[in-house]
Amino acid sequence: MDFAAEIDEIDRRILRELRVDGRISNTHLADKVGLSASPCWTRMRNMEQAGVIEGYTVLLNQKLLGLPDTVMIEVTLERHDDDTFERFGQALAQMPEVLEAYLLTGEYDYLIKVAVAGTEGYEQFLRRKLYTLPGLRHSRSTFVLRCLKRSVSVVP
Structure with a gap:
């Protein structure tokens, strides 16, 4: 199944918000995309299971870590x-x-x-x-x- 064809504008808003802040709470994310918490969480979980969301990470400052x-x-x-x-x-x-x-x-x-x-x-x-x-x-x-x-x- 081509999951990309099933992604709607709400899913895209969720992905854009997560791209900016992967640590955002589900409640805050739901507010930002215009959903209640439960449907927002379900959409995120479905995108994780489909592989659209591959994982969550942190960006480290390589200069401050001594590798400028x-x-x-x-x-x-x-x-x-x-x-x-x-x-x-x-x-x-x-x-x-x-x-x-x-x-x-x-x-x-x-x-x-x-x-x-x-x-x-x-x-x-x-x-x-x-x-x-x-x-x-x-x-x-x-x-x-x-x-x-x-x-x-x-x-x-």
Whole structure:
């Protein structure tokens, strides 16, 4: 079943409010979207069960946590077989510095977003972690100067 076809404007208002504040109380959320608490809770639960709402999270300030710099890394692997992709992807998922990792089409195989503490922190990440992974052939890095937009989900 295509749940997206069943989402109405009230569901979209619920999702927009949750996107801004995932800790909002059900009572306050219901007031904001024009429902009573029980139907609001039921709609949220239905969207959770359908996978529309995948989870709730908190955004941490990486600068205040001592990792002020973001680096985008393009990676090319030596081989393109399922085992190499699987092992490389699993290894990336275990690295706390890796914020996001995408398998790509085109010139590079992966785009990786990492949080580091300056060039020294980045060098340590490269030498002690990324370059130790088997199968890596080439990487190209770019330091982020400023984030212009950051979003963890789409706007419904």
